[in-house]
Amino acid sequence: MGLAAGVAVALAVIAVAVSAYEGTRSQLLGQVDQQLRTLLSQRVSNGPPAGDRVPGFFQPPSGGFGDRAEALCEGDEGLGLDQLPGPAFGFTRALYTLIYPPGCASRVYVPRGQTVGIPLTPAMRATAATGQGQSFGDAQVNGRHVRVLTAGLGAKGALAIAVSLAALDSALSNELLLLGVIAAAGVALAALLGFLVARTAVAPISRFTRHAERIADSPELLEQERLTVTGSDELARLAGTFNAMLDALERSLAAQRNLVADASHELRTPISTLRANLQLLRDEKLLEPEERDAVRADMIEELDELTRLVSDVVQLARGSKPVADPGELRLDAVVEEALARARRRGPGLGFEAELEPTLINGDGERIARAVTNLLDNAIKWSPAGATVEVGLRAGVLTVRDHGPGFHPEDVPFVFDRFHRARDARSKPGSGLGLAIVRQAAEAHGGIAEAANAADGGAVMRVSFGPVLAGPAELLASRV
Numbered sequence: 001m002g003l004a005a006g007v008a009v010a011l012a013v014i015a016v017a018v019s020a021y022e023g024t025r026s027q028l029l030g031q032v033d034q035q036l037r038t039l040l041s042q043r044v045s046n047g048p049p050a051g052d053r054v055p056g057f058f059q060p061p062s063g064g065f066g067d068r069a070e071a072l073c074e075g076d077e078g079l080g081l082d083q084l085p086g087p088a089f090g091f092t093r094a095l096y097t098l099i100y101p102p103g104c105a106s107r108v109y110v111p112r113g114q115t116v117g118i119p120l121t122p123a124m125r126a127t128a129a130t131g132q133g134q135s136f137g138d139a140q141v142n143g144r145h146v147r148v149l150t151a152g153l154g155a156k157g158a159l160a161i162a163v164s165l166a167a168l169d170s171a172l173s174n175e176l177l178l179l180g181v182i183a184a185a186g187v188a189l190a191a192l193l194g195f196l197v198a199r200t201a202v203a204p205i206s207r208f209t210r211h212a213e214r215i216a217d218s219p220e221l222l223e224q225e226r227l228t229v230t231g232s233d234e235l236a237r238l239a240g241t242f243n244a245m246l247d248a249l250e251r252s253l254a255a256q257r258n259l260v261a262d263a264s265h266e267l268r269t270p271i272s273t274l275r276a277n278l279q280l281l282r283d284e285k286l287l288e289p290e291e292r293d294a295v296r297a298d299m300i301e302e303l304d305e306l307t308r309l310v311s312d313v314v315q316l317a318r319g320s321k322p323v324a325d326p327g328e329l330r331l332d333a334v335v336e337e338a339l340a341r342a343r344r345r346g347p348g349l350g351f352e353a354e355l356e357p358t359l360i361n362g363d364g365e366r367i368a369r370a371v372t373n374l375l376d377n378a379i380k381w382s383p384a385g386a387t388v389e390v391g392l393r394a395g396v397l398t399v400r401d402h403g404p405g406f407h408p409e410d411v412p413f414v415f416d417r418f419h420r421a422r423d424a425r426s427k428p429g430s431g432l433g434l435a436i437v438r439q440a441a442e443a444h445g446g447i448a449e450a451a452n453a454a455d456g457g458a459v460m461r462v463s464f465g466p467v468l469a470g471p472a473e474l475l476a477s478r479v
Contacts, residue, residue: 002195005191005198006194039094096162097120097162098158100156119140124148128157267306274302328468348384355391358469395470406458415437415448441464
């Protein structure tokens with residue numbers, strides 16, 4: 001960031017310096033060019049009689065060159081160049097050179113007061129040949145830098161006037177040096193300030209990094225370490241997001257610890273029972289046949305319970321992210337299949353179902369497991385001869401039983417892992433079935449709710465994400 005600031009300021013300073021230099025140079029050159037025009041006007045005003053002159057240019061007489069042809073190639077032709085006082089080579093005054101037109105024996109005329117002439121260029125010769133126009137240019141006279149104005153004089157050729165640019169070059173050199181010093185100081189100051197600003201800007205990020213490194217090295221600090229959020233700028237938002245991430249990570253770790261602790265607690269009972277039964281079977285000769293059969297049956301039952309518990313724990317450990325690639329499935333068909341199995345497991349119960357054709361996108365195996373758990377929960381709490389009501393409308397599955405319902409204090413915790421109401425502790429189960437239901441619903445973007453019915457019994461409502469097609473669309477597709 002400091003380097004970028006320095007480069008940006010350097011470019012800006014260089015652009016300003018170049019503009020200032022060129023502006024000053026252009027202004028000073030304009031003054032020199034105006035001086036040359038003034039000198040030209042003074043020489044032209046000393047020219048031949050008015051009848052032979054067009055303002056600004058010398059023209060041949062109206063009768064043509066005639067006998068005056070030789071006179072046009074001799075001397076300064078009335079420009080008064082020889083009357084200039086003193087030598088001009090010191091460049092304190094202007095240099096003059098008269099450039100004759102083609103056909104003259106001499107090419108140029110240098111006034112007597114000068115020791116040097118102005119070097120000719122093709123452009124200056126062309127101006128002398130036509131006798132028309134004016135042009136400016138730079139030249140070197142004995143190693144000195146001069147500014148030259150060449151003006152056409154009609155038949156007389158052209159007059160070149162030069163003035164020294166020593167003062168201009170000195171002023172420009174001083175300005176260039178000053179601009180260079182200012183530019184260098186500006187770039188250095190910008191780089192320093194950019195570095196300080198960048199250092200200040202990234203200081204919170206460095207603090208975030210050290211914070212994250214401390215937590216990575218000492219995970220026990222996760223519950224204690226949080227960033228201080230001040231202000232409402234981007235860094236404050238970053239600090240808030242970082243704290244939210246730490247909160248989510250802490251909740252995830254706490255959930256993992258609770259799952260492991262609860263699972264180990266639930267596994268302890270069937271394992272202890274199995275160990276006790278195995279110890280009894282070591283002395284099976286001392287047991288009556290009926291006792292041996294009861295012990296074996298109890299071991300099989302405990303193994304089944306242990307298998308279900310391990311399966312439920314593995315299912316919950318998957319989290320809310322679906323494992324299988326989701327696909328389109330008919331939720332009503334999944335519920336129908338689960339109802340068929342539920343009728344076999346609850347032969348003494350009645351089942352009433354009103355299912356709308358519903359197409360959703362999801363993991364069929366996971367959704368089927370959740371629907372089965374809902375129906376198993378209703379079977380477990382329904383008295384003999386009762387009816388379980390199942391409905392599917394607008395993508396929401398409703399399962400109602402006519403059992404005792406929930407205690408009010410248990411309603412918020414119905415879908416928590418290993419939560420078992422007081423009345424449920426005497427019944428088989430691990431307290432994971434409804435937790436699996438909520439996890440499956442949330443994995444598909446749905447919800448799971450529990451409540452007591454107004455006239456008794458429990459009501460479960462579960463959805464598994466948005467409905468892709470309802471009854472109308474599915475019927476239309478059949479047609």
